[in-house]
Amino acid sequence: MASIAVYPGSFDPVTNGHLDIIERSGKVFDHVVVAVLHNRSKTPFFSVDERVAMLEEATNTMGNVEIDSFHGLLVDYMKEKEARTIVRGLRAVSDFEYEMQAASINRKLNPDIETFFMMTNNQYSYLSSSIVKEVAKYEANVSGLVPTVVEKELLKKFANENR
Template sequence: MAAIAVYPGSFDPVTNGHLDIIERSANVFDKVIVAVLHNRNKVPLFSVEERVDMLEKSININNVEIDSFNGLLIDYVRKKKAYTIVRGLRAVSDFEYEMQAASINRKLDPGIETFFMMTNNQYSYLSSSIVKEVAKYEADVSTLVPHVVQKALYDKFK
């Protein structure tokens, strides 16, 4: 049986911190599905299609697939026949939310595990929200996001 993992997120936009988790996950699992969530509780800067496109242009790893989904994560994971959810942790502040999410997912399906991966220290401060805020004021985000994302951010804020 292949070890398939799902790395879900809004990726609005994808950052170098996300890419670090994706690359490292691809070394652990046979297949990693990066799943862009359509979150009705957030108003994204980029459409789901734009986020999927930026991820596809930013990742060139054979065992990584880009997809999107609506609804409950646990239903999506089951549909993809995966048994692991990958979550990146930047700081202690992330842990409380991620622990809650992992606990409810475990309650909904005890056969699906959550795999927590600590972010590389150089990205511990990095979030999509911070990137958007910096880009909004036309500051340099070239070390924070892939080039395709940098261009898309500057185009959005023009």
């Protein structure tokens, strides 16, 4: 039986830190589903379709990675995908507290689900989607922080906003 892991998140937008976790997860699991969450409690900068498209382009050379989106509870989505492992990236100790709570409730809802924590590469430990958007808003260079497709989309979005 193939090992299937789900890496959920908002990916608004995907960063090189996310890609690092995706790539490394692909070396551990047979199949990795990167699942963009429709989060009703947040107002996203990019639509779900835009985020999915950027992720598809950024991961198109990773043969065992699938890009998808979902609504509702992650544990329900996991069942739909026949996955038993959630992948979560950790940048700092501050991430761990939230992630531990999320892992605990997911395990309470479905005891068959395990959460796999992966430390980010040190070069991305400061990087977040929020920081990238803030830097891009002021037309600063974000190359090296995000894939090229995201850099182009950020430039387009902010150029349209500044008109």
